[in-house]
Amino acid sequence: FSFLQERLRYILVSLLLLHGTDSFYVPGVAPINFHRNDPVEIKAVKLTSSRTQLPYEYYSLPFCQPTKITYKAENLGEVLRGDRIVNTPFQVSMNVEKKCEVLCNFPNKPVTLTVEQSKLIAERIREDYYVHLIADNLPVATRLEFYSNREEEEKKKEKDVQFEHGYRLGFMDGNKFYLHNHLSFILYYHREDVEENQEPTYRVVRFEVVPQSIKLEDLKADEKSMCTLPEATGSAPQEIDPSKENQLLFTYSVHWEESDIKWASRWDTYLTMSDVQIHWFSIINSVVVVFFLSGILSMIIIRTLRKDIANYNKEDDIEDTMEESGWKLVHGDVFRPPQYPMILSSLLGSGIQLFCMILIVIFVAMLGMLSPSSRGALMTTACFLFMFMGVFGGFFAGRLYRTLKGHRWKKGAFCTATLYPGVVFGICFVLNCFIWGKHSSGAVPFPTMVALLCMWFGISLPLVYLGYYFGFRKQPYDNPVRTNQIPRQIPEQRWYMNKFVGILMAGILPFGAMFIELFFIFSAIWENQFYYLFGFLFLVFIILVVSCSQISIVMVYFQLCAEDYRWWWRTFLVSGGSAFYVLIYAIFYFVNKLDIVEFIPSLLYFGYTALMVLSFWLLTGTIGFYAAYMFVRKIYAAVKID
Numbered sequence: 318f319s320f321l322q323e324r325l326r327y328i329l330v331s332l333l334l335l336h337g338t339d340s341f342y343v344p345g346v347a348p349i350n351f352h353r354n355d356p357v358e359i360k361a362v363k364l365t366s367s368r369t370q371l372p373y374e375y376y377s378l379p380f381c382q383p384t385k386i387t388y389k390a391e392n393l394g395e396v397l398r399g400d401r402i403v404n405t406p407f408q409v410s411m412n413v414e415k416k417c418e419v420l421c422n423f424p425n426k427p428v429t430l431t432v433e434q435s436k437l438i439a440e441r442i443r444e445d446y447y448v449h450l451i452a453d454n455l456p457v458a459t460r461l462e463f464y465s466n467r468e469e470e471e472k473k474k475e476k477d478v479q480f481e482h483g484y485r486l487g488f489m490d491g492n493k494f495y496l497h498n499h500l501s502f503i504l505y506y507h508r509e510d511v512e513e514n515q516e517p518t519y520r521v522v523r524f525e526v527v528p529q530s531i532k533l534e535d536l537k538a539d540e541k542s543m544c545t546l547p548e549a550t551g552s553a554p555q556e557i558d559p560s561k562e563n564q565l566l567f568t569y570s571v572h573w574e575e576s577d578i579k580w581a582s583r584w585d586t587y588l589t590m591s592d593v594q595i596h597w598f599s600i601i602n603s604v605v606v607v608f609f610l611s612g613i614l615s616m617i618i619i620r621t622l623r624k625d626i627a628n629y630n631k632e633d634d635i636e637d638t639m640e641e642s643g644w645k646l647v648h649g650d651v652f653r654p655p656q657y658p659m660i661l662s663s664l665l666g667s668g669i670q671l672f673c674m675i676l677i678v679i680f681v682a683m684l685g686m687l688s689p690s691s692r693g694a695l696m697t698t699a700c701f702l703f704m705f706m707g708v709f710g711g712f713f714a715g716r717l718y719r720t721l722k723g724h725r726w727k728k729g730a731f732c733t734a735t736l737y738p739g740v741v742f743g744i745c746f747v748l749n750c751f752i753w754g755k756h757s758s759g760a761v762p763f764p765t766m767v768a769l770l771c772m773w774f775g776i777s778l779p780l781v782y783l784g785y786y787f788g789f790r791k792q793p794y795d796n797p798v799r800t801n802q803i804p805r806q807i808p809e810q811r812w813y814m815n816k817f818v819g820i821l822m823a824g825i826l827p828f829g830a831m832f833i834e835l836f837f838i839f840s841a842i843w844e845n846q847f848y849y850l851f852g853f854l855f856l857v858f859i860i861l862v863v864s865c866s867q868i869s870i871v872m873v874y875f876q877l878c879a880e881d882y883r884w885w886w887r888t889f890l891v892s893g894g895s896a897f898y899v900l901i902y903a904i905f906y907f908v909n910k911l912d913i914v915e916f917i918p919s920l921l922y923f924g925y926t927a928l929m930v931l932s933f934w935l936l937t938g939t940i941g942f943y944a945a946y947m948f949v950r951k952i953y954a955a956v957k958i959d
Contacts, residue, residue: 348520348580349453349520349521350509350518350519350520351411351506351518351519351520351521352411352516352517352518352519353411353412353413353516353517353519354410354411354412354413355410355411356408356409356410356411357409357410357411357452357453357504357521358404358409358452358453359405359407359409359450359451359452359502360389360402360403360404360405360450360451360452361375361376361380361402361403361404361405361448361449361450361451362375362400362401362402362449362450362451362456363375363399363400363401363449363758364377364378364441364446364447364448364449364486365399365446365447365449365483365845366441366444366445366446366447367445367843367844367845367911368444368445368911368912368913368914368918369444369913369915369917369918370759370843370913370918370921370922371752371755371757371759371917371918371921372398372399372400372757372758372759373441373446373756373757373758374401374403374758375401375403375405375448376403377756377758378434378437378438378441378486379428379430379434379437379438380405380567381405381406381420381421381428381567382406383404383405383406385404386403386404387403387404388401388402388403389402389403391693392692392693392694392697393693393696393697393700393765393768394692394693394694394695394696394697394698394700395692395693396693396761396762396765397693397696397700397761397765398692398693398696398759399757399758399759399760400692400693400758401758402451405450406420406421407420407502407569409452409502409504409571411506411519411573412506412519412573413571413573414571414572414573415569415570415571416543416545416546416570417499417536417543417544417545417546417568417569417570418542418543418544418568418569418570419538419542419543419544419566419567419568420566420567420568420569421566421567427533427564427565427566428564428565428566428567429562429563429564430557430562430563430564430565431562432559432560432561432562435557435558435559435560435561435562435563436559438486438487438494438496438557438559439494439557439559440559441486441487442486442487442488442489442494442495442496442557443489443494445485446485446486447481447482447483447484447485447486447845448483448484448485448486449482449483450483450524450526451524452502452504452521452524453520453521453524454690455521455522455523455524455583455584456482456483456524456587457482457483457484457502457524457525457526458480458481458482458483458523458524458525458526458586458587459480459481459483459484459485459525459526459527459528460478460479460480460525460527461478461479461480461481462477462478480525480586480587482587482845482846483845484497484500484526484528485497485528487530487557488530490554493556494556494557494558494559495530495554495555495556495557496530496555496557496565497528497529497530498529498530498531498555498565498566498567498568499528499529499530499531499536499546499567499568499569499570500526500527500528500529500568500569500570501526501527501528501529501569501570501572502524502525502526502569502570502571502572503524503525503526503527503572503574504521504523504524504525504571504572504573504574505521505522505523505524505525505573505574505575505576505578506519506520506521506522506573506574506575506576507519507520507522507575507576507577507578507579507580507583508575520580520583521583522576522578522579522580522583523576523578523583523586530554530555531546531547531552531553531554531555531568532552532553532554532555532556533555533564533565533566534553535547535552535553536566536568538566538568544566544568546570584688584689584690587689587847588689588847588849600833600834600853600856600857603829603830603831603832603833603857603860604830604856604860606829606830607826607829607830607860607863607864608860610826610864611863611864611867614867614868614871615867618870618871618874621874622874622952625643625644625645625952626952626955626956629645629956629957630956630957643877643878643880644874644877644878644880644952645956645958646805646880647805647877647880647881647882648798648953648956648958649798649799649800649801649805650800650801650804650805650882651798651877651882651884651949651953652796652798652800652949653800653804653882654721654722654885655721655883655885655886656886657886658718658721658722658723659718659723659725659728659729659732660732660736661717661721661885661886661889662714662715662717662718662721662723662729662733663714663729663732663733663736663737664736664737664889664935664938664939665713665714665717665889665938665939665942665943666710666711666713666714666715666717666733666781666785667710667733667736667737667738667935668710668935668936668938668939668940668942669706669709669710669713669714669939670703670706670707670709670710670737671703671932671935671936671939672936672939672940673702673706673709673710674699674702674703674706675858675936676858677702677706678695678698678699678702679851679854679855679858680855681698682695682851682854683851683852683854683855687851688849689847689849700769700772701772703777704772704773704776704777704780705776705780707734707776707777707778707780707781707784708780708781708783708784709784710733710781710784711730711733711734711780711781711782711783711784711785711786711788712784712785712787712788712791713784713788714729714730714733714781714784714785714788715729715730715784715785715786715787715788715789715790715791716788716789716791716793716794717788717794718785718788718789719788719789719791719793720793720794720796721885726785726786726789727782729785729789730781730782730785730786731778731782733781733785734777734778734781734782735778737931737935738773738777740931741928741931741932742769742770742773744924744927744928745761745928746766747924748920748921748924748925749761749766751917751920751921752917752921754917755917794946794950795950796950796953797950797953797954798953798958805880805882807880807881807882807883808879808880808881810879810881811879814875814876814879814881816887816890816891819872819887819890819891819894820890820891820893820894820897821894821897822872822894823868823869823872823891823892823894823895823941824893824894824895824896824897824898825894825895825898826864826867826868826895827861827864827865827868827894827895827937828895828898828899828902830857830860830861830864831857831860831861831895832898832902834850834853834854834857835899835902836906837850839903839906839910842925843906843910843911843922844910844911861895861937861940862940865892865895865937865940865941865944866940866941866944867944868892868894868941869888869891869892869940869941869942869944869945870944870945870948872888872891872892872945873888873945873948873949874948877949884945884949885942888941888942888945888946889938889939889941889942890938891941892937892938892939892940892941892942892944892945893933893934893935893936893937893938893941894937895933895937896930896931896933896934896937896938899929899930899933900926900930903923903926903929903930907919907922907923907926
């Protein structure tokens with residue numbers, strides 16, 4: 318029980334540390350101070366839908382356009398995410414109210430949508446698209462108020478408030494489509510402390526929108542672009558009929574409110590958005606279970622091993638009477654190089670590359686350096702880190718290849734630098750062709766693709782070669798026993814020593830440790846949520862490393878006890894068993910949580926899931942392999958062999 322208390326205390330401390338990261342400014346993201354009447358620019362990011370998974374840029378629909386359209390220069394992460402940040406014609410000034418204003422420049426002349434445009438808007442409404450805008454780098458959110466399942470008396474007093482990203486493009490009623498053509502912006506500002514004689518300065522701390530659909534006849538507009546909104550009860554919504562031309566007005570209003578929220582914690586609203594109560598208990602539960610199981614496994618293995626080593630190292634006279642059995646028997650074959658040593662070392666090199674990248678990214682994100690306010694920073698950092706970690710990948714792959722009696726180091730280095738990245742690039746390129754066909758902004762532009770190829774062959778490949786060269790020149794790993802000339806015959810194995818049974822057994826513990834976190838990561842990727850629990854992700858990552866290592870050691874011990882010395886490939890495959898469960902979970906998530914029905918969105922989902930599963934298999938397989946290799950070297954160094 319005291320152990321449980323300790324764990325809870327540790328988790329609470331890490332949470333407090335995590336929460337503390339909100340209160341300092343992230344490097345490179347400085348607050349902007351506004352005076353009254355200063356323009357606050359509203360920009361559009363993209364249109365998204367969790368049903369199609371295809372983002373589109375804002376002006377792919379016939380919205381009102383400014384006189385000059387300018388796109389913001391974007392980083393690599395933003396391009397890969399499909400963000401296309403662009404200016405809009407909304408005129409918003411700090412702390413200046415607007416009752417109702419027509420957006421396009423011709424107030425008395427409504428916008429006419431052609432049949433094609435009407436069809437397109439109706440299609441996007443049917444596909445459940447959301448529009449994402451930003452003001453002072455804050456994304457727009459729609460407030461949702463509802464009563465929770467509390468007691469009746471409390472219901473009257475209190476509503477639960479949640480926010481969803483962006484606002485819905487429109488809604489359907491029966492077979493009719495309605496467009497949200499009036500936006501009521503509600504912006505919150507925080508008044509900064511200034512000296513007495515200075516003009517007060519303000520900072521934007523929240524950006525909400527209330528979208529409305531109002532029929533053209535109910536919006537009374539005059540020559541000055543002003544309009545009057547109808548009474549809430551008497552107005553009819555603006556229908557979009559896809560079979561004919563439609564006339565409508567795009568209008569907006571601006572309302573400012575003072576807020577106590579400080580600039581440093583203005584993202585808190587967005588980060589507590591998801592409609593899922595975060596199951597702290599579940600995460601603590603998985604921590605406790607994994608550590609408990611780890612303790613039991615370690616004790617069993619250590620006790621059994623001590624007994625084995627003591628028996629093997631006893632006097633010779635006992636050995637004469639007792640027939641040898643168990644793992645000592647295969648000492649002459651246990652370090653026999655496996656088949657395809659080049660491919661094995663290449664995959665392990667990529668695994669090391671992934672491991673270093675993920676560890677650094679999660680750690681830096683946990684310190685608050687990659688907050689959601691710096692868009693695309695996480696993806697950009699991950700891409701560059703993967704390139705630069707090629708040195709470590711190459712070094713470990715080269716040293717292992719030398720240990721496995723490999724000679725063609727140049728070919729091995731090329732294989733390490735191109736095998737896993739080549740598969741990733743190939744799958745992404747095929748998926749990208751489908752996204753291009755849909756004219757989505759999620760398609761990676763050709764120049765970006767060329768830039769990525771240049772990074773791969775200009776940065777990653779030379780670094781892998783460099784690491785491989787030094788790894789191959791270094792002394793190979795010191796194996797404690799010599800390998801026999803003639804391979805030993807392997808006895809017939811029991812059914813439970815089968816590879817697939819091993820994969821199923823080994824995958825349960827690591828997957829159990831992380832599947833709660835997996836739910837949040839999937840929600841962030843597929844349902845446009847923000848993911849920010851990097852403190853917990855770091856904790857889960859450590860648990861994953863511990864559980865993979867232990868499971869791998871147990872599996873290799875059983876295998877050697879069964880006198881099967883072909884453990885190199887098998888350990889790598891079996892340790893990555895949790896990737897199989899991730900695949901099963903991804904299919905479950907697709908069926909139960911997402912309502913994707915079309916072919917291309919389904920293809921995208923399973924294409925990217927295949928990449929995730931492959932990467933996860935490489936990562937967990939590498940962790941397990943190195944743990945097992947260290948274990949095997951340790952136990953054979955501990956017994957006396959004639």
